[in-house]
Amino acid sequence: xxxxxxxxxxxxxxxxxxxxxxxxxxxxxxxxxxxxxxxxxxxxxxxxxxxxxxxxxxxxxxxxxxxxxxxxxxxxxxxxxxxxxxxxxxxxxxxxxxxxxxxxxxxxxxxxxxxxxxxxxxxxxxxxxxxxxxxxxxxxxxxxxxxxxxxxxxxxxxxxxxxxxxxxxxxxxxxxxxxxxxxxxxxxxxxxxxxxxxxxxxxxxxxxxxxxxxxxxxxxxxxxxxxxxxxxxxxxxxxxxxxxxxxxxxxxxxxxxxxxxxxxxxxxxxxxxxxxxxxxxxxxxxxxxxxxxxxxxxxxxxxxxxxxxxxxxxxxxxxxxxxxxxx
Amino acid sequence: xxxxxxxxxxxxxxxxxxxxxxxxxxxxxxxxxxxxxxxxxxxxxxxxxxxxxxxxxxxxxxxxxxxxxxxxxxxxxxxxxxxxxxxxxxxxxxxxxxxxxxxxxxxxxxxxxxxxxxxxxxxxxxxxxxxxxxxxxxxxxxxxxxxxxxxxxxxxxxxxxxxxxxxxxxxxxxxxxxxxxxxxxxxxxxxxxxxxxxxxxxxxxxxxxxxxxxxxxxxxxxxxxxxxxxxxxxxxxxxxxxxxxxxxxxxxxxxxxxxxxxxxxxxxxxxxxxxxxxxxxxxxxxxxxxxxxxxxxxxxxxxxxxxxxxxxxxxxxxxxxxxxxxxxxxxxxxxxxxxxxxxxxxxxxxxxxxxxxxxxxxxxxxxxxxxxxxxxxxxxxxxxxxxxxxxxxxxxxxxxxxxxxxxxxxxxxxxxxxxxxxxxxxxxxxxxxxxxxxxxxxxxxxxxxxxxxxxx
Numbered sequence: 093x094x095x096x097x098x099x100x101x102x103x104x105x106x107x108x109x110x111x112x113x114x115x116x117x118x119x120x121x122x123x124x125x126x127x128x129x130x131x132x133x134x135x136x137x138x139x140x141x142x143x144x145x146x147x148x149x150x151x152x153x154x155x156x157x158x159x160x161x162x163x164x165x166x167x168x169x170x171x172x173x174x175x176x177x178x179x180x181x182x183x184x185x186x187x188x189x190x191x192x193x194x195x196x197x198x199x200x201x202x203x204x205x206x207x208x209x210x211x212x213x214x215x216x217x218x219x220x221x222x223x224x225x226x227x228x229x230x231x232x233x234x235x236x237x238x239x240x241x242x243x244x245x246x247x248x249x250x251x252x253x254x255x256x257x258x259x260x261x262x263x264x265x266x267x268x269x270x271x272x273x274x275x276x277x278x279x280x281x282x283x284x285x286x287x288x289x290x291x292x293x294x295x296x297x298x299x300x301x302x303x304x305x306x307x308x309x310x311x312x313x314x315x316x317x318x319x320x321x322x323x324x325x326x327x328x329x330x331x332x333x334x335x336x337x338x339x340x341x342x343x344x345x346x347x348x349x350x351x352x353x354x355x356x357x358x359x360x361x362x363x364x365x366x367x368x369x370x371x372x373x374x375x376x377x378x379x380x381x382x383x384x385x386x387x388x389x390x391x392x393x394x395x396x397x398x399x400x401x402x403x404x405x406x407x408x409x410x411x412x413x414x415x416x417x418x419x
Numbered sequence: 420x421x422x423x424x425x426x427x428x429x430x431x432x433x434x435x436x437x438x439x440x441x442x443x444x445x446x447x448x449x450x451x452x453x454x455x456x457x458x459x460x461x462x463x464x465x466x467x468x469x470x471x472x473x474x475x476x477x478x479x480x481x482x483x484x485x486x487x488x489x490x491x492x493x494x495x496x497x498x499x500x501x502x503x504x505x506x507x508x509x510x511x512x513x514x515x516x517x518x519x520x521x522x523x524x525x526x527x528x529x530x531x532x533x534x535x536x537x538x539x540x541x542x543x544x545x546x547x548x549x550x551x552x553x554x555x556x557x558x559x560x561x562x563x564x565x566x567x568x569x570x571x572x573x574x575x576x577x578x579x580x581x582x583x584x585x586x587x588x589x590x591x592x593x594x595x596x597x598x599x600x601x602x603x604x605x606x607x608x609x610x611x612x613x614x615x616x617x618x619x620x621x622x623x624x625x626x627x628x629x630x631x632x633x634x635x636x637x638x639x640x641x642x643x644x645x646x647x648x649x650x651x652x653x654x655x656x657x658x659x660x661x662x663x664x665x666x667x668x669x670x671x672x673x674x675x676x677x678x679x680x681x682x683x684x685x686x687x688x689x690x691x692x693x694x695x696x697x698x699x700x701x702x703x704x705x706x707x708x709x710x711x712x713x714x715x716x717x718x719x720x721x722x723x724x725x726x727x728x729x730x731x732x733x734x735x736x737x738x739x740x741x742x743x744x745x746x747x748x749x750x751x752x753x754x755x756x757x758x759x760x761x762x763x764x765x766x767x768x769x770x771x772x773x774x775x776x777x778x779x780x781x782x783x784x785x786x787x788x789x790x791x792x793x794x795x796x797x798x799x800x801x802x803x804x805x806x807x808x809x810x811x812x813x814x815x816x817x818x819x820x821x822x823x824x825x826x827x828x829x830x831x832x833x834x835x836x837x838x839x840x841x842x843x844x845x846x847x848x849x850x851x852x853x854x855x856x857x858x859x860x861x862x863x864x865x866x867x868x869x870x871x872x873x874x875x
Contacts, residue, residue, distance in 0.1 A: 375585070375586040378608050
């Protein structure tokens with residue numbers, strides 16, 4: 093076990109997999125000579141050289157398409173976007189090529205590719221650069237979407253993603269890059285996809301979250317414990333495939349659920365989870381499932397307004413109290 | 420702007436109240452402090468007086484309805500104001516499920532079922548209207564919202580329950596109809612089932628008026644007459660069960676020479692009669708003398724004037740004697756405050772006045788609260804001796820029998836005499852046998868040499 097930062101855990105995963113499999117390479121803007129826009133790929137150019145750590149021009153559509161082609165013919169690319177916001181430019185490639193080719197080729201082609209980047213709100217980067225893009229991509233059959241909250245999961249899940257034969261979208265967070273945690277040194281330790289993690293057990297209400305919101309949920313749970321409410325916090329980790337079993341089991345114990353996520357409420361992953369729970373655990377619910385999400389507006393630039401729009405501890409608490417009929 | 424009037428807290432311990440009678444009709448003007456209704460609480464029939472002026476626009480809880488604390492009973496506002504939205508918010512027909520006239524339930528059902536449909540759009544429209552109406556000088560606005568936020572009462576129509584509650588009800592074989600939901604729109608939520616075990620026991624009793632109506636099968640025993648529990652009966656049942664189950668009672672009995680007390684009483688009453696101008700002389704009773712004697716004895720043995728708490732024994736510095744008074748539906752215990760400092764005449768006046776109002780059910784809750792010792796006298800019913808149940812949180816109660824004429828030994832002779840038996844029930848957590856005995860010894864001394872009662 094080594095204590096490392098989230099960004100270091102991602103780097104470790106990439107480097108271990110690149111050591112293990114020569115078909116794996118990294119491409120993206122500023123990943124090489126600049127050492128990564130967020131220093132995730134620091135040192136990787138020196139280690140693996142320009143053939144395997146490629147600086148791309150500012151053409152997301154282009155290098156995404158080229159990478160999908162590379163994957164189709166046998167390489168295993170890792171595509172880094174500066175942030176997930178910019179993947180919008182490459183959306184057609186992801187939606188229509190990465191997600192579709194295996195099906196359209198009748199299984200003759202596979203697209204073993206990882207797209208990774210920081211996701212959702214950062215700090216005052218405005219409405220165009222604060223998107224929680226997991227909701228768009230989790231909508232699409234043919235894609236897998238992961239959103240780890242801890243360094244250990246970041247490493248273990250990224251390794252699993254790189255070894256997967258299908259396109260995997262990996263949601264990091266600018267606000268998580270600096271957090272530290274214990275990470276396994278075992279190069280073969282994988283965290284499976286489609287498996288949620290109960291990070292704090294409780295019996296009164298399930299708070300379901302991923303990525304940065306896991307930490308917000310844990311803070312809310314500490315607050316609730318002072319009121320005598322034992323909240324269970326679940327880190328979903330894998331948005332698609334979704335571990336509905338763990339979610340249903342939790343709600344069967346607690347009878348109340350709040351989904352806490354960044355991104356707008358309309359039709360998001362939180363809505364998907366609410367659907368699964370009402371369908372699969374209908375008889376266990378004592379209250380409607382509520383969601384603590386980003387407000388349904390474009391992100392304001394103003395720092396105070398931004399903090400109001402992003403879901404924080406207060407919004408999680410408000411929703412938890414509502415499902416407990418305490419508000 | 421119209422507002423909802425809810426069931427106020429008219430006694431310190433009430434959880435619900437039954438509207439005995441409305442003193443205003445729909446359409447009547449109401450001034451501040453006007454008598455709106457009489458409410459039977461667990462303690463007494465209380466007056467519900469208006470806090471605001473206006474016109475009584477709608478009565479939501481008719482006479483006979485049992486309404487939980489804080490649930491709506493009526494709507495007050497300006498004459499002619501539209502209250503449909505407010506009525507819908509209030510849940511339209513509170514407590515109907517528990518209202519007395521059971522016969523009305525059936526015909527009322529279709530109407531009640533029609534209500535939610537009609538009420539829903541009204542409620543939806545009500546919001547903007549209410550906001551428009553929010554004048555700067557409209558303090559009632561928050562009140563209305565608060566009232567609307569209150570759990571709506573059980574409706575006659577569909578039972579609203581969370582899926583989990585339905586599952587639990589199915590598993591436990593519980594009927595959800597009639598269960599009061601504390602969730603939004605009266606939704607029954609899991610929490611409401613926790614208290615159901617307790618209320619389930621009461622429910623059959625409450626519903627029993629309907630039960631005998633079902634004709635007994637031929638040859639079966641005749642069904643008993645089921646008398647609905649009055650609020651007072653519920654309170655007696657609850658408090659005395661609690662007392663007998665939780666308070667370790669023990670009993671000490673003395674039999675005293677009552678000749679001197681009898682002689683003194685005769686003398687006092689003769690003097691009072693002689694002094695009265697209009698022939699309506701006050702007569703003091705044995706009980707008045709015993710109240711005063713007990714008060715003096717309690718001052719001498721303050722350990723009997725005490726109550727138990729888990730933290731400490733509270734020894735009272737006041738001697739406030741609760742006097743049990745039988746009334747039509749049960750009994751109440753008005754309190755004679757500072758009985759140790761009052762004259763026998765003052766006590767006699769006070770007990771007479773309190774008992775009169777007790778029988779008329781006009782005692783205020785505070786007049787029945789915070790006694791430190793109780794006296795129950797069944798002498799007037801020809802009872803020689805009995806043991807009473809302690810009136811919590813007091814530490815003891817004195818049960819007084821009748822003054823009996825019987826042969827007694829005086830010196831070496833058997834002569835006609837008078838005896839009086841009294842039994843002290845003690846909470847053993849507070850009063851030990853020796854302490855109870857010293858109180859009774861003091862009491863015996865006072866009663867057998869009763870001049871001390873007058874000067875004590």
